[in-house]
Amino acid sequence: MEKVNINDTIIHLVKIKNKYHFYGISTANSELIETNEEPPLSEDWGDREIYQRINITNFTKVEVPYPIDKIFIEYHQNLKDILQNNRDGQFYNLYREELRVAQKYFAACSPELYNVFDLISRSIGFKPELGIENNINVPTKNEPQSPDYNPAGRVKTIISRLIRDTKLSRLTKAENNWKCQICGKSIQLPNGFYDSEGHHLKPLGGEHQGPDIEGNIIILCPYHHTEFDYGSIAINPETKLIEHIDSHNQYHLKQLAYNRENLGSEFLRYHYGLIFNKS
């Protein structure tokens, strides 16, 4: 058995209807513990004298468990290469040119293998909650509820910095590799994953009642998200260029880091017309 350390990331593979699935991710909360307490679902493992166990935390389940057979086909070459470089400690082996799950209950995950699971997670919009998200999604306390440089006569916009990270916004972010559409940057998390924020151009709540649809969501880094909320920056719905209240800003009149075809012009127009504070 491999050694387990506290804070190790654990990839859970679970057998469903006789097929292994990528089931979730968690963090180890203990090293290996020996116990004589039988697990709640012992199945073939009942009646043993000693069980080895670890405690876990932050378990996040993959919404639709992903079949390992599919991973073996889609990432066949990567997994074969990984196996070539490190025969021991993998959860799979090669049998007549076919990859299959080996009977291993703790397997070390090389950085290359971790990468494969990262790619799979991105492709299905799975982002484990490892305690980071909470910090990002908490509204900042001392911020003004409304910027005080609102020109007279504009629709008053009250925006709290509570980030509505809907399921759809998480998916849209994953599809776009968590990159800010203004600066192209993403937040790198300590667990090897990335993050960004989804911003509803026409805000969801309050007087705006914007819809939670892909066309209304722009992917931003926390910095540009704040600028969007305060109306310091916008996308011109006609030219699709970035406009900033400060004409010396480095992004003013620049192209987006990347465009998204499905971004709705009506929502760009809403943000540009009613929230952007251009003079």
Ligand SMILES: [Zn+2]
């Ligand atoms: Zn940015």
